[in-house]
Amino acid sequence: MSSISVAQHENYLTADFRLWSWLTTLDHKRIAVLYTVSITLLFFIGGAAAALIRLNLLTPYSELVSIETYNKLFTMHGVIMVWFFLIPSIPTTLGNFLVPLMIGARDLAFPRLNLLSWYLYVIGALFAIESLIAGGVDTGWTFYTPFSTMFSNTHVFAAVAGVFIAGFSSILTGLNFIVTIHEMRAPGLSWFRLPLFIWAMYATSLILVLATPVLAMTLVLIAVEHFFRIGVFDPALGGDPLLFQHLFWFYSHPAVYIMIVPAMGVASEIIGCFARNRIFGYRFMAYAMLAIAAFGFVVWGHHMFVSGQSAYAGTVFSLLTFLVSVPSAIKVFNWTATLYKGRISFEAPMLYALGFVGLFTIGGLTGLFLASLGLDVQLHDTYFVVAHFHYIMVGGAVMAFFGGIHFWWPKVTGRMYSDAWARFAAIVTFVGFNLTFFPQFIVGYLGMPRRYPEYPPEFQLWNVLSSTGAVILALGYALPLFYLFRSLRDGPTAPSNPWNAKGLEWQTSSPPLPENFLRTPIVAEEPYSYSSDGPSHG
Amino acid sequence: MSHVEFFPAAASTIAGSIDNIYFVWLALSAVIAIAIAVLVVIFAIKYRRSSTADRTVAVGARYEHTMHRIEVTWTLVPLIIFLAMFLWSANAYYESATVPHDAIPVYVVGKQWMWHIEHRGGQREIGELHIPVGRTIALVMTSQDVIHSFSIPGFRVKQDVLPGRYTTLWFKATRTGDFRWFCTQYCGTAHSLMIGRVFVMEPGDFDRWLAVSDTEGSMAAKGARRFRQFGCSGCHGPSANVHAPRLEGLFGKPVQLQDGRSVIADERFIRDSVFLPNKDVPANYEPIMPSFRGQIDEEQMLEIIEYLKSMENVPQGVQR
Numbered sequence: 076m077s078s079i080s081v082a083q084h085e086n087y088l089t090a091d092f093r094l095w096s097w098l099t100t101l102d103h104k105r106i107a108v109l110y111t112v113s114i115t116l117l118f119f120i121g122g123a124a125a126a127l128i129r130l131n132l133l134t135p136y137s138e139l140v141s142i143e144t145y146n147k148l149f150t151m152h153g154v155i156m157v158w159f160f161l162i163p164s165i166p167t168t169l170g171n172f173l174v175p176l177m178i179g180a181r182d183l184a185f186p187r188l189n190l191l192s193w194y195l196y197v198i199g200a201l202f203a204i205e206s207l208i209a210g211g212v213d214t215g216w217t218f219y220t221p222f223s224t225m226f227s228n229t230h231v232f233a234a235v236a237g238v239f240i241a242g243f244s245s246i247l248t249g250l251n252f253i254v255t256i257h258e259m260r261a262p263g264l265s266w267f268r269l270p271l272f273i274w275a276m277y278a279t280s281l282i283l284v285l286a287t288p289v290l291a292m293t294l295v296l297i298a299v300e301h302f303f304r305i306g307v308f309d310p311a312l313g314g315d316p317l318l319f320q321h322l323f324w325f326y327s328h329p330a331v332y333i334m335i336v337p338a339m340g341v342a343s344e345i346i347g348c349f350a351r352n353r354i355f356g357y358r359f360m361a362y363a364m365l366a367i368a369a370f371g372f373v374v375w376g377h378h379m380f381v382s383g384q385s386a387y388a389g390t391v392f393s394l395l396t397f398l399v400s401v402p403s404a405i406k407v408f409n410w411t412a413t414l415y416k417g418r419i420s421f422e423a424p425m426l427y428a429l430g431f432v433g434l435f436t437i438g439g440l441t442g443l444f445l446a447s448l449g450l451d452v453q454l455h456d457t458y459f460v461v462a463h464f465h466y467i468m469v470g471g472a473v474m475a476f477f478g479g480i481h482f483w484w485p486k487v488t489g490r491m492y493s494d495a496w497a498r499f500a501a502i503v504t505f506v507g508f509n510l511t512f513f514p515q516f517i518v519g520y521l522g523m524p525r526r527y528p529e530y531p532p533e534f535q536l537w538n539v540l541s542s543t544g545a546v547i548l549a550l551g552y553a554l555p556l557f558y559l560f561r562s563l564r565d566g567p568t569a570p571s572n573p574w575n576a577k578g579l580e581w582q583t584s585s586p587p588l589p590e591n592f593l594r595t596p597i598v599a600e601e602p603y604s605y606s607s608d609g610p611s612h613g
Numbered sequence: 614m615s616h617v618e619f620f621p622a623a624a625s626t627i628a629g630s631i632d633n634i635y636f637v638w639l640a641l642s643a644v645i646a647i648a649i650a651v652l653v654v655i656f657a658i659k660y661r662r663s664s665t666a667d668r669t670v671a672v673g674a675r676y677e678h679t680m681h682r683i684e685v686t687w688t689l690v691p692l693i694i695f696l697a698m699f700l701w702s703a704n705a706y707y708e709s710a711t712v713p714h715d716a717i718p719v720y721v722v723g724k725q726w727m728w729h730i731e732h733r734g735g736q737r738e739i740g741e742l743h744i745p746v747g748r749t750i751a752l753v754m755t756s757q758d759v760i761h762s763f764s765i766p767g768f769r770v771k772q773d774v775l776p777g778r779y780t781t782l783w784f785k786a787t788r789t790g791d792f793r794w795f796c797t798q799y800c801g802t803a804h805s806l807m808i809g810r811v812f813v814m815e816p817g818d819f820d821r822w823l824a825v826s827d828t829e830g831s832m833a834a835k836g837a838r839r840f841r842q843f844g845c846s847g848c849h850g851p852s853a854n855v856h857a858p859r860l861e862g863l864f865g866k867p868v869q870l871q872d873g874r875s876v877i878a879d880e881r882f883i884r885d886s887v888f889l890p891n892k893d894v895p896a897n898y899e900p901i902m903p904s905f906r907g908q909i910d911e912e913q914m915l916e917i918i919e920y921l922k923s924m925e926n927v928p929q930g931v932q933r
Contacts, residue, residue: 311906356684418662444635524764524795
C-alpha cells in the first residue's frame, strides 16, 4: 500500500476546523472523537467520586463525609461509570472509529443516526450531571424498589431520565453496527476473515439492541409507580419488589457483557499484532463471543440467590452461569496459546493487553465462586462482589480500553506518544489495580458489606491497603492524559502502520482520509496472517 | 489491630461446608491462575522478538487435528470441573434453604433503620439477638418498608428481608460468643447503622436471659389481645354469628380456595388474608372481610400469627 501518496491528502481532522463542523459532522471518525472527549470527562467525574469513597474508607468512622454524602457518592460513581462510561466506552469510541475502517467501508450505514446517538448520550449525561448538581441521588446505581420509587427523597428521576435517554444512544449504535457489518464489508471480506474486534462489536451490538429496551421499560415503570402511584414494584400498592430485580438484571447482566466483550475484541487485536501470530483458535474465539452474548441473557437470576426467589430458580441460574463461564475460559487459554511460537515485543499496548488477560482471569475465576449457590450466600453484597466486578469491568474492560487507545492512537491522531511513559503507566495501573481490589476479596469473605461508609474496626487493615492502591491506580489513569496530550503537540508523526499490524485500518493513512480509503480495498487474506518465523517485521 | 484475619470465625453447622467450597475454589483458582501466568512468562521470554527459538509449526491435516483436540480438551475439562462444583454448591445451598422442622422461630421486622426482634415468649430486642448454642433457630422475617437483608458472616447465612412477604433464615450455632450481623441490602441513609450482634449462649444461660427479660406476656398472648383489639374475634371468634372461617387448628393445613386452588395456611397466607383479603378467598365463604392494611403493623401481625399457631393443638370444635 502506498502510504506516501496518501499522506499528501487532507485527513479527517484537517478537513474542517470550525466547531460547527464538529457538532454537525457525519464522519464516524469525528463522532468517535466527540464520544472520546465526552466519556473521558465522565470517567474523571466518576473517578473523583471513587477517590472520595476510598479516602473516606481509610478509617472505620466515616470521618471525611456524612453518611448521606457517602451514599450519594457511591451512587454517582456507579451511575456514571456504568452508564456513561463503561457501556459506551469501547463501542462508541474505538468501535465508531474502527468498524468502517476494519471492514473497508466509507462510513457506518446510518451516519445521521450515529450523530443522533452522540447527542442522545450528551443529553442523557447532562440529566445525570444535573441530578448531581441538584443534590445527588442515594439509591445506588441499581435503583432497587421500593426504595427508589417510594422512599428516596433525592433526585432519582433526573438520573433515571438520564439513563433512559442514554439507552437510546446505545440502541442506535448497536443497530448501526449490525447493519454496517452485515452490508458494508469490502469485497473478499467474508465473515471468517473479520477481525475479532468486529466479531466483538457484532456480539455486543446484538446485546445492545435486544437488552436495552427492557431497561427502558423498567425505568418507565419506576416513574409510573412514583408519579401515578400505580403499584408495580411496591407491595404496599400491590406490586412485587422482586419484579424490579428480575427486569433490572435482565438488562444489567447482559450489560456486563456489553462492557467485557468489546475488551476481548481489543485484546485479541493487540495480542495477535505484538505476538506476530495468528490468534489461536480464531473460529472458537468468534463463536465464544457469540455464545457469551447469547448465554448472557439467561443468567440474570444469579444476582438474586438470596433475594427470596425460589431455590429451584436459583439452581437453574447457577447452572447456566457455570455454562457461560466456559467460553470465557476458552478465550483466556487461546490468548495464552497465541503467544506460543510468536515473535513477541512489549510495547505499551501489549502490556495493557497482557494486564487485561491477567486481571480478567482473576475476575473470571472469582465469578465462579459467586456462581456457586451455597458459597454465594456468604459472598453476596459483600466486598468480594465489589472486587470481582471491578476485576472484570475495570481490570478487564478499562485495561483493554486503555490498550486500545494506545494501539490505535497513532491511527486516530497521526502522532506517536512516548512508549516508555506509556509502558510505565500500564505497569503502574496494573500494580495499583491489584493493590486496590485484591484486599477486597479478603475483607468480603470476612463479611464486610458493600455501601457502608462506616465499618467494624477489624476490617480497617484491608481498607487501608485498598485506599493506598487507589492512589497508585489514580496515578496510572492520570498519566496518559499528560503524555498523550503532549504527543498531540510535539509527538513524532505516525506512519500509516507503526506496529506493522494486519487489518485494513492500517492500510490507510494516519490519520485516515475523510473518506477512509482512496480505493475500496479487496481482501484476499485470512485475518491475522502474521508470520512469526519470517523476518521480524512481517 | 492485634491480629490479621483472613477468614471469619466459623460458628454454625453449615459454616464448615461453605468454607470447604471456598477453599477448593481458592486452590483451583490458584492452580489455574499460576499456570496461565507461568505459561505467559515462559512464552514471553522464549519467544521474545530478539530470541532465535524455533518457531516452525508443522502445518497440515495432522496439525489441524491436534489443534482441534486441544480446543476440545480445554472446553471439556473446565466444563466437567464447573459441573462438579455446581452440584456440590447447590447441595450446600439446599441444606441452608431447607428449614428443619424442629427450628425455634424468632420473629424479625426490619425497618429503616433498625431491626426489631421478638421471641415467642414475648421478649423483644433491638439490634441484639440472643440465642442458645446447639439449637436450630429460624428467623421469620419481614420488612415494614424497603428491602433489607439479614447477614451473619460468622454463620455463613444471609437472606433478604422483603416488604409484603415472609422469608426465613435458619442456623444452628456451634459455639458461644458474639457475632456481628449486618444489613446487606442497601436500604437508604442509615443502612450502615442497621447492624447488630448475635449473642450465642449456653442453653441454661439463655433460659435465664429469657426469664429476666421484660415481657408483656408471650407473643401468642399478645396476639390474642390484638385479635380482640382489632375486632378479629367479632367474626372469627366462637360466639360470632357471621359466616367466617374458624381459625382453630388452621395453621399449617391446606385450605381450599374459591378459585379451585389449594394453599397451605402458612404465615404468608394469614398475612395476605388480613391485608389483601380478596387475594385468597376460601371456598364457600363470601369475600366480605375488610383489609386491615395500615391498621395492623408488621410486629402486631406476627403476634397474631403466633396466636393462631398456638391454637394449632386445640382440637377442632373446642371453644376457647
